[in-house]
Amino acid sequence: MINRNPQLNKNRVLQHLLTTEGLPAAILLKILDTAESFVGVTERDVKKVPLLRGKSIVNLFFEPSTRTRTTFEIAAKRLSADVINLNIAVSAQTKGETLLDTVDNLSAMNADMFVVRHAQSGAAHLIANHVQSDIHVINAGDGRHAHPTQALLDMFTIRRYKREFHNLRVAIVGDILHSRVARSQIHALTTLGVPEVRVIAPKTLLPSMVERLGVHVYHDMSAGLKDVDVLMMLRLQNERMQTASLPSSEEYFKYYGLTPDKLSLARPDAIVMHPGPMNRGVEIDSVVADGKQSVILPQVTFGIAVRMAVMSILAGNQV
Amino acid sequence: MMKIHIKNGRLVDPKNGIDAEQDVYIAAGKIVAIDVAPDGFQANQVIDATSFVVCPGLVDLSVRLREPGLEYKATLESEMNAAVAGGVTSFACPPDTDPPLDEPGLVEMLKHRARNLHQAHVYPVGALTQGLQGKRLTEMAELKDAGCVVFGQPDGTLSDLRVLMQAMRYASTFDFAVWLRPQENSLTNNGVAHDGEVATRLGLPPIPVCAETVALSNIILLAKETGVKVHVCRVSSAEGIMMIRAAKQQGLPITCDVTINHIHLSDMDIGFFDSNCHMMPPLRSSKDREALRGGVLDGTIDAICSDHAPVDEDAKLLPFEQAEIGATGVELLLPLTLKWGVEINAPLIKTLSKITDASAKILGVDAGHLSVGAAADICIFDPDQYWQVLSTALLSQGKNTPFLGMELPGEIKYTIVNGQVVYDQCE
Numbered sequence: 001m002i003n004r005n006p007q008l009n010k011n012r013v014l015q016h017l018l019t020t021e022g023l024p025a026a027i028l029l030k031i032l033d034t035a036e037s038f039v040g041v042t043e044r045d046v047k048k049v050p051l052l053r054g055k056s057i058v059n060l061f062f063e064p065s066t067r068t069r070t071t072f073e074i075a076a077k078r079l080s081a082d083v084i085n086l087n088i089a090v091s092a093q094t095k096g097e098t099l100l101d102t103v104d105n106l107s108a109m110n111a112d113m114f115v116v117r118h119a120q121s122g123a124a125h126l127i128a129n130h131v132q133s134d135i136h137v138i139n140a141g142d143g144r145h146a147h148p149t150q151a152l153l154d155m156f157t158i159r160r161y162k163r164e165f166h167n168l169r170v171a172i173v174g175d176i177l178h179s180r181v182a183r184s185q186i187h188a189l190t191t192l193g194v195p196e197v198r199v200i201a202p203k204t205l206l207p208s209m210v211e212r213l214g215v216h217v218y219h220d221m222s223a224g225l226k227d228v229d230v231l232m233m234l235r236l237q238n239e240r241m242q243t244a245s246l247p248s249s250e251e252y253f254k255y256y257g258l259t260p261d262k263l264s265l266a267r268p269d270a271i272v273m274h275p276g277p278m279n280r281g282v283e284i285d286s287v288v289a290d291g292k293q294s295v296i297l298p299q300v301t302f303g304i305a306v307r308m309a310v311m312s313i314l315a316g317n318q319v
Numbered sequence: 320m321m322k323i324h325i326k327n328g329r330l331v332d333p334k335n336g337i338d339a340e341q342d343v344y345i346a347a348g349k350i351v352a353i354d355v356a357p358d359g360f361q362a363n364q365v366i367d368a369t370s371f372v373v374c375p376g377l378v379d380l381s382v383r384l385r386e387p388g389l390e391y392k393a394t395l396e397s398e399m400n401a402a403v404a405g406g407v408t409s410f411a412c413p414p415d416t417d418p419p420l421d422e423p424g425l426v427e428m429l430k431h432r433a434r435n436l437h438q439a440h441v442y443p444v445g446a447l448t449q450g451l452q453g454k455r456l457t458e459m460a461e462l463k464d465a466g467c468v469v470f471g472q473p474d475g476t477l478s479d480l481r482v483l484m485q486a487m488r489y490a491s492t493f494d495f496a497v498w499l500r501p502q503e504n505s506l507t508n509n510g511v512a513h514d515g516e517v518a519t520r521l522g523l524p525p526i527p528v529c530a531e532t533v534a535l536s537n538i539i540l541l542a543k544e545t546g547v548k549v550h551v552c553r554v555s556s557a558e559g560i561m562m563i564r565a566a567k568q569q570g571l572p573i574t575c576d577v578t579i580n581h582i583h584l585s586d587m588d589i590g591f592f593d594s595n596c597h598m599m600p601p602l603r604s605s606k607d608r609e610a611l612r613g614g615v616l617d618g619t620i621d622a623i624c625s626d627h628a629p630v631d632e633d634a635k636l637l638p639f640e641q642a643e644i645g646a647t648g649v650e651l652l653l654p655l656t657l658k659w660g661v662e663i664n665a666p667l668i669k670t671l672s673k674i675t676d677a678s679a680k681i682l683g684v685d686a687g688h689l690s691v692g693a694a695a696d697i698c699i700f701d702p703d704q705y706w707q708v709l710s711t712a713l714l715s716q717g718k719n720t721p722f723l724g725m726e727l728p729g730e731i732k733y734t735i736v737n738g739q740v741v742y743d744q745c746e
Contacts, residue, residue, distance in 0.1 A: 006591055021520065098633065098636070098637065099637065099638070100636055118638065120637075120638030120639070120640050120641055121521055121522040121523050121592070121638065121639065121640065122521065122523075122591075122592030122638045122639045122640075123638040125591050125592050126592065126636075126637070126638055129591075130636075142522075142638075143522050143523075143638075143640070144522030144523075144524075145521055145522030145523075146522070180522060183520070183522060207518070207519040207525070208514050208515060208516075208518075208519060208525065208527075209515055209516045209519055210519055212516045212519070213519070213520070
């Protein structure tokens with residue numbers, strides 16, 4: 001049995017980044033603070049620092065992704081690391097090599113860090129538990145479980161616009177049940193001291209006992225959005241209509257899509273976030289997505305700095 | 320003629336209500352006397368059982384041998400060895416082999432091969448439907464002649480309720496018992512963990528309790544309709560137990576079992592995705608576990624089984640959802656049952672009953688007791704000896720168990736089947 005928090009090594013420093021759950025606030029804040037120092041780098045003409053020169057980082061993507069993989073790649077290159085991108089279709093994997101065989105082979109080629117995305121919850125934990133102690137694993141999304149760097153860049157964005165966490169009311173809207181982003185956001189927000197985190201969704205898109213994660217549950221947008229400071233929208237997958245979770249995207253938009261009317265219920269200075277890619281007209285109206293309260297594009301920019309921070313902190317933490 | 324004298328042991332025989340220091344005398348494969356030697360008894364072998372418990376060989380209601388078809392996971396030989404090393408002298412093996420046990424020839428071959436190993440008695444559970452596909456009935460009467468004792472559908476109940484009703488009705492014609500695991504597959508969907516806080520945190524596809532209770536409700540109503548003897552396998556939830564309790568109070572011929580894993584573990588034990596805890600039915604909440612323990616004590620749950628399912632190591636070295644279902648267990652049935660008994664401070668005679676005479680009664684075989692004249696199927700163990708569950712300590716080809724590394728009470732010293740010592744720890 002694996003009882004110890006597998007993200008921390010025996011000195012209780014960060015060895016892997018697998019989930020935001022169970023990490024001390026100090027570690028989350030250290031990542032955010034380090035990211036602040038990298039924002040400057042990404043705005044310079046020469047956007048490189050030599051922190052990870054000579055290190056090999058493998059982007060191991062078992063699930064298709066453009067955005068996340070690209071931002072990890074840019075982050076690694078700005079740290080002067082060598083980057084190898086592997087996109088392994090799940091079907092090819094099931095026919096041949098197992099997940100851990102793939103990892104063993106890449107470890108034998110002296111990879112220093114794995115950035116892993118996989119359709120199965122727990123895949124990153126499995127890899128982290130398997131690799132040698134000098135290798136670091138970053139979870140870039142595992143099933144419905146966690147997407148910690150997304151949550152951290154969201155926290156970074158919130159702190160940029162709102163300064164503090166302890167006086168905020170945050171609403172997460174949409175498909176909480178299937179969302180690794182939502183789970184990681186909830187843990188990060190509660191750890192950083194946000195006093196009120198709300199989730200807003202129809203009952204078919206909420207996991208059971210979600211309130212045990214420390215959130216307030218709403219099914220009605222107008223009640224749930226009232227006086228919030230931060231709105232975090234989630235992507236709605238089309239397949240939810242096929243699995244009897246929702247009747248149609250039109251009905252979803254009408255009741256849970258973020259329109260200017262619904263946004264007006266939040267505080268006037270509320271910010272609107274989305275992890276991307278957006279479905280305009282499904283979970284969010286274009287007027288809102290492109291409006292002045294939207295911080296969706298800054299999220300993407302900050303995502304690079306946050307991933308640089310995670311990589312440099314992990315590379316600096318040895319056993 | 321082999322004659323064995325087991326002396327100085329503490330004889331615990333739940334069926335006959337004996338818990339006393341009494342000797343056992345065996346000749347020609349049978350128990351010929353208890354306590355007092357028959358006239359002129361000359362033993363070939365004397366087993367000194369001082370400080371040991373002498374009890375009926377255990378009867379396990381679910382041991383997968385993985386034959387035919389799945390020998391990469393385990394073989395008949397490895398699992399038969401494991402069974403006697405666990406003190407199990409009779410067991411039922413579910414029909415979920417490849418191909419399933421749905422033809423008399425397959426059952427005869429399995430029985431024949433098992434018999435030639437001269438170890439535990441193997442009682443195949445015949446498939447209730449052809450290929451376990453839930454569409455057509457199997458030749459139950461022929462399968463009975465070939466050696467099946469009961470008929471079952473191990474992977475959840477049938478989606479076609481009419482077929483289920485007919486299968487139950489046909490089985491009741493011959494007074495065969497039907498064994499069903501209550502699971503409505505459309506509600507289980509692709510779930511892998513109990514629908515609760517742990518699955519929510521870990522993002523594992525959930526299995527709601529209603530997947531069990533909806534199926535159970537159908538089973539109970541159809542049992543009432545057809546009058547068949549039903550055995551509910553592997554109940555997992557508090558609500559399920561309440562339904563079975565109510566059905567028993569109505570006088571329905573219904574029995575049920577639980578796995579020893581579910582007596583000790585809950586979904587919390589999944590921890591950080593421990594694939595050894597990927598089981599079916601899923602480990603449920605600690606509240607459910609308490610209800611299961613209560614159900615065993617008040618008799619709603621008749622018996623405890625190991626639900627032995629050896630899995631090769633590679634099949635567990637996968638993300639939780641993809642990791643194969645099941646845990647090895649036949650060698651842990653006694654230790655874990657003893658551990659439970661110690662935890663609740665129950666008398667040994669009551670604890671052992673759940674894995675000896677009570678399970679034999681469900682299986683419908685004459686086993687699980689030490690009456691004079693009965694087959695000499697005996698388990699001798701040291702109740703105070705703790706041992707560590709290590710993969711090297713297990714004879715089963717499957718080393719997959721959530722209990723790896725734990726210290727458990729109860730070390731098997733000897734196992735005797737038909738008057739032959741088939742396991743001797745000192746050898």
